[in-house]
Amino acid sequence: MKIGIIGTGNIAQFLLEEISKVENRDVAIVSVFGRNQEVGKELAANFGVTFFDDFGAFLDSPIDLVVEAATVEVVKQMASEVINAGKHLVVSSVGAFADSEFYRELQLLVDQKGKDIFIPSGAIGGIDIIKSANALGGLHEVSITTRKSPASLGMNVDEETIVFEGSATEAIQLFPKNINVAIVLSLAGIGEEKTRVAIIADPKATKNTHTIKAVGDFGQFELVVENEPMKRNPKTSALAALSILSILKNMGSRVKVGS
Numbered sequence: 001m002k003i004g005i006i007g008t009g010n011i012a013q014f015l016l017e018e019i020s021k022v023e024n025r026d027v028a029i030v031s032v033f034g035r036n037q038e039v040g041k042e043l044a045a046n047f048g049v050t051f052f053d054d055f056g057a058f059l060d061s062p063i064d065l066v067v068e069a070a071t072v073e074v075v076k077q078m079a080s081e082v083i084n085a086g087k088h089l090v091v092s093s094v095g096a097f098a099d100s101e102f103y104r105e106l107q108l109l110v111d112q113k114g115k116d117i118f119i120p121s122g123a124i125g126g127i128d129i130i131k132s133a134n135a136l137g138g139l140h141e142v143s144i145t146t147r148k149s150p151a152s153l154g155m156n157v158d159e160e161t162i163v164f165e166g167s168a169t170e171a172i173q174l175f176p177k178n179i180n181v182a183i184v185l186s187l188a189g190i191g192e193e194k195t196r197v198a199i200i201a202d203p204k205a206t207k208n209t210h211t212i213k214a215v216g217d218f219g220q221f222e223l224v225v226e227n228e229p230m231k232r233n234p235k236t237s238a239l240a241a242l243s244i245l246s247i248l249k250n251m252g253s254r255v256k257v258g259s
């Protein structure tokens, strides 16, 4: 499997470093597309990849799968071009799927083209339970409570403050940059309207913490994920980058565990 990455930032560099250490060279990053020529040339020299600043040329390079590690806007602009070019796609900026019409159109396109879209679990977990619990439609309630420092929410408060309580649909409109995780949860489970979201600004918080709860015919679960920030970009949790790496490392594996 030959991989191309969109972006030259934190997640892109993490994947380049880690995939280059994988002994099984059935999975290799060969192409990188980005806007930053200087960083692109450095990555090309360090990891033996080809850097492109022309998107068409990037798609024409010998890649089977594209990993988006850029922005929501990039997903909206480039996802259908990637699929139309006959490549599979891994989406990091899942916030793009808050636009349900865009999501539906992309689903139709991948069905037509016979290509796959991978949506990593990102900075949360429990997606396996949510999917299993809903296999017969018996999932009734799903909620996520996110606790972050005021600074990472772009606010200034002195004491713990509930900033938002409502549906994932409303959360996406009000906090588009902080809500990737609510979208993954909604897509896997009972949808944006029914998935409940709470966001707490906590001056004592040093990590981004997500508490996920679900109730259904299966029983119930509660999962707390305390995320370590990444050094290169503290806004991105280490688990988010690891969830993409895990998809790439397991690509082509004939035994699927927990999926």
Ligand SMILES: NC(=O)c1ccc[n+]([C@@H]2O[C@H](COP(=O)([O-])OP(=O)(O)OC[C@H]3O[C@@H](n4cnc5c(N)ncnc54)[C@H](O)[C@@H]3O)[C@@H](O)[C@H]2O)c1
Pocket (backbone or CB within 6 Å): 006, 007, 008, 009, 010, 011, 012, 033, 034, 035, 036, 069, 070, 071, 072, 074, 092, 093, 094, 095, 120, 121, 122, 123, 124, 180, 181, 233, 235, 236, 237, 240
């Ligand atoms: N699913 C999750 O839980 C989760 C968690 C963290 C981050 N993310 C997503 O992953 C994305 C990448 O994270 P990161 O830590 O690597 O961010 P980053 O800011 O370090 O890197 C983003 C890269 O995208 C590039 N870029 C922006 N616009 C571009 C364009 N039009 N064409 C080409 N390149 C472009 C930038 O130059 C930069 O290299 C974030 O923007 C976020 O949407 C998802």
